[in-house]
Amino acid sequence: xxxxFNVRNVVVRGLLIALLLLxxxxxxxxxxxxxxxxxxxxxxALAATSLNLIxxxxxxxxxxxxxxxxxxGYAVGILAREGIFNGFVQWPVALGASALFALIVGALSLRTxxxxxxxxxxxFAQMAYYVIAGIARYGGDDGLTIYRRSQFVAPLDLSSxxxxxxxxxxxxxxxxxxxxxxxxxxxxxxxxxxxxNDLRMRAIxxxxxxxxxxxxxxxxxxCGLAGVLLANYTEFVSPSIMYWTRSGDLxxxxxxxxxxxxxxxxxxxxxxxxxxxxxxxxxEYWQIILGxxxxxxxxxxxxxxxxxxxxxxxKVRS
Amino acid sequence: xxxxxxxxxxxxxxFDGIVATDHLSLSVxxxxxxxxxxxxxxxxxxxxxxxxxxxxPDTGRIHFAGHxxxxxxxxxxxxxxxxxxxxxxSLFLDLSVLDNVALAVQAHAGHxxxxxxxxxxxxxxxxxxxxxxxxxxxxxxAEWPAFVLSHGEHRLIExxxxxxxxxRMLLLDEPMAGLGPDESTRMVELLRALKEELTILLVEHxxxxxxxxxxxxxxxxxxxxxxxxxxANIRANAAVREAxxxxxxxxxx
Numbered sequence: 360x361x362x363x364f365n366v367r368n369v370v371v372r373g374l375l376i377a378l379l380l381l382x383x384x385x386x387x388x389x390x391x392x393x394x395x396x397x398x399x400x401x402x403x404a405l406a407a408t409s410l411n412l413i414x415x416x417x418x419x420x421x422x423x424x425x426x427x428x429x430x431x432g433y434a435v436g437i438l439a440r441e442g443i444f445n446g447f448v449q450w451p452v453a454l455g456a457s458a459l460f461a462l463i464v465g466a467l468s469l470r471t472x473x474x475x476x477x478x479x480x481x482x483f484a485q486m487a488y489y490v491i492a493g494i495a496r497y498g499g500d501d502g503l504t505i506y507r508r509s510q511f512v513a514p515l516d517l518s519s520x521x522x523x524x525x526x527x528x529x530x531x532x533x534x535x536x537x538x539x540x541x542x543x544x545x546x547x548x549x550x551x552x553x554x555x556n557d558l559r560m561r562a563i564x565x566x567x568x569x570x571x572x573x574x575x576x577x578x579x580x581x582c583g584l585a586g587v588l589l590a591n592y593t594e595f596v597s598p599s600i601m602y603w604t605r606s607g608d609l610x611x612x613x614x615x616x617x618x619x620x621x622x623x624x625x626x627x628x629x630x631x632x633x634x635x636x637x638x639x640x641x642x643e644y645w646q647i648i649l650g651x652x653x654x655x656x657x658x659x660x661x662x663x664x665x666x667x668x669x670x671x672x673x674k675v676r677s
Numbered sequence: 678x679x680x681x682x683x684x685x686x687x688x689x690x691x692f693d694g695i696v697a698t699d700h701l702s703l704s705v706x707x708x709x710x711x712x713x714x715x716x717x718x719x720x721x722x723x724x725x726x727x728x729x730x731x732x733x734p735d736t737g738r739i740h741f742a743g744h745x746x747x748x749x750x751x752x753x754x755x756x757x758x759x760x761x762x763x764x765x766x767s768l769f770l771d772l773s774v775l776d777n778v779a780l781a782v783q784a785h786a787g788h789x790x791x792x793x794x795x796x797x798x799x800x801x802x803x804x805x806x807x808x809x810x811x812x813x814x815x816x817x818x819a820e821w822p823a824f825v826l827s828h829g830e831h832r833l834i835e836x837x838x839x840x841x842x843x844x845r846m847l848l849l850d851e852p853m854a855g856l857g858p859d860e861s862t863r864m865v866e867l868l869r870a871l872k873e874e875l876t877i878l879l880v881e882h883x884x885x886x887x888x889x890x891x892x893x894x895x896x897x898x899x900x901x902x903x904x905x906x907x908x909a910n911i912r913a914n915a916a917v918r919e920a921x922x923x924x925x926x927x928x929x930x
Contacts, residue, residue: 545783545791545799552780555769562729562763563838564755564784573790 367668371622374629378528382521394520400632401527402588407612407624408534409581414610415619416542417574418554422477423464423484424609427457427579429601431586433491436503436596440496446509446517450587457583458576460487465575469568472557481603492598502597509591517591527588531625534581539621541577550574615656617665626664682707682846682876683728683759688737690723690900697723698734699900705846705893710872712879712887715897716920721880722764724897725850728878729761730754742845755784760844764851764880766831768838770824774815777823777834778806781841809837813867829860836867846876853883865889888912896920 378397385394406428413419434453443449460483468479497503508517517523541547552560553567560567590596599605608631616627634652638645660667681704690698697720705711713721726732728739730751739747746754755761769777776797782805783789783796796802810816813833818826823834832852839847852868853861865886871877872890881887887894888908895905896917904914911917 540795541792543795543797544793545789545796545802547792548776548780548783548796549789551772552769555771556767558731559763559767559769560780561751562731562755562761562767563781563842564752565789566750566752570789 365672367665367672370668371626371665374626375532382524385521391520394524396632396636398520398524398527398592399589400628401524401531402585402592403609403612403632404625404628405527405531405534405588406582406585407609407616407628408531408538408621409578409585410609411613411616411618411620411624412538412541412581413575413578414613415617415623416547416554417550417571419469419571419575420477421468421480421575421578422603422606422610423480423482424578424582425601425603425605426460426464426484426487427582428586428589428605429487429491429596429598430457430460431583431588432590432596432600433497433503433586434583435509435587435590436505437497439505439507440503444507444510446511449509450584453587454580454583457586458580461576461579462572465572465579469571469575481606484601484606485603488598488601488603491601498597500598502595502599505590505594505596508594509587523591527592530584530588534584535621535625538581542621546570546573611653613663615653615663617663620662620665623663623665630664680707681705682742683878684740685728686738686740688724688727688734688739690720690727690732690734696900698727698737700737701897701900701902703895703902703905705876705878707845707876709892710868710877710879710890712881712891712894713897714881714884714887714894718899719897720900721897722850723900725761725848725878725880729759729848731761752784755842755844758842758845759848760839760842760846761848762835762839762850762852764854766828766835768823768831768834770822772823773819774821774823774826774834775803775806775810775819778809778837778841779803781838782806782809785842805843806837806841809841812840813837814863829856832856832860832864833867836864840871844875846878847871849877849879849881851881852879853881853886861886 381397382394385391410421410424413421431453434456435449438449438452464480464483468476471479492500511517515522517526549565549567549570553571557567589600612627612631613624615631616625617623634649635645638648656663662669683705685701685703688698688701701724713724715721723732727734730749734747738745741754741757741759744757746757769780779802782802786802807816807819810819813836815830815833815837818830836852853864856864861883868877868890879891891908893906894908894911896903896911898920903920904911904917
């Protein structure tokens, strides 16, 4: 199959390579804004990729995934506020806190399903939002400025825009590879089985709750990592990073790109944010155009953009 | 007479005042094909659900292979070798036929907290799954997504999944339901072959199949056992004829 011409593979590989070469283009053209935009896209793609693991592969419709962006971000912000800039401290604390929060939310929410599951994940995320917004020492509603990015040992320097871009990209690609392995492993088969038919999985001998909980924690931790990057990127965190509309944005990226496809969320994040950028240059009412576009994808392309690519590849082959 | 593999003692289950299982006792000897029959609403599926652990009884005990399994969750019973197939086909429709059966194999291959190796290329999962599919005659459909197969083939996947875990005992809930005549014949042949190796508890409406296959038959009415014995005795039993068989036999002419 790899030998035949395949639209999807060409597009996907093209995208992966283009992202790798982007700083070269920026160096030649001097267009720094593109680098800034795509750093943000890559970080949010990482968050969407982690969300896809639970909603796409695991069928767990979490509506509070932005909470982990906030927890990862605030772990960096709070430690920086207290004078700890060392990334070897900040990052593990951030990931640990995200994992712990995911463990608590998952332990309670995974006992329910459907609308209840959505509401519980949403409720926890909003709770985290209001707690953070209420702590005056860390800026409350106004947020918290981070005066220095996470410090690592030389030559790694996050204040270099190019280095930071490559760090984000490396972490995104590593996460995508990790999730791809995970989804196809025995563990991944159990997760997919539980999405497809949870009762049957239990009947044939799987304690699915445990597997789903571990999956939920992995996704939360990875999103916490995206939060760490986002806080370093903006050098600022505010409660809005974890507001429920942000969780909605992540879901849109996943659905737009293609639920359950490992590369879908990356495609979705690039498509959504680039479109947002282009449309907002044309008109300030860009959402009027974006909304119907999303509607069309949901109505006519169940597998999202990646699904469309796969379908068009099938046509070319035949 | 060998030691019973499955021993049910004084089992009772009520739903909002409706008695679904009424102080039911039953024993299934190892190696037997034991059929449960009874009119609609007799509590056959409720009984199977309690045996498989999907429902918990109000009172009574269930022993399987020397273990008291009354309070065990489904997956623990399944690991002890008690496999259930569902009356309503319950598959992983979006996965391939082989994936469906391989998941059943994997359930019995230790824990699944294995995150790296590609499960679809592990021979220790795929080969037993292929063998089970061959057993039920579905080898050629292995790579097809399960949802495109016919109802009869779904029933066969069900059976392959139950077999994949190499159980000691099968709980079969109406395996013939909705099958055409040819498919039914094929299923009866398959069950006849399986009963040589396994103990089977069969809930079935198809009387022809039941009398062709069963070593023992238990008749349930309103959650109670009204008769239990060899097929010939059941056929001759007056209470059974009145409660159940009479109408059916009249239908056969």
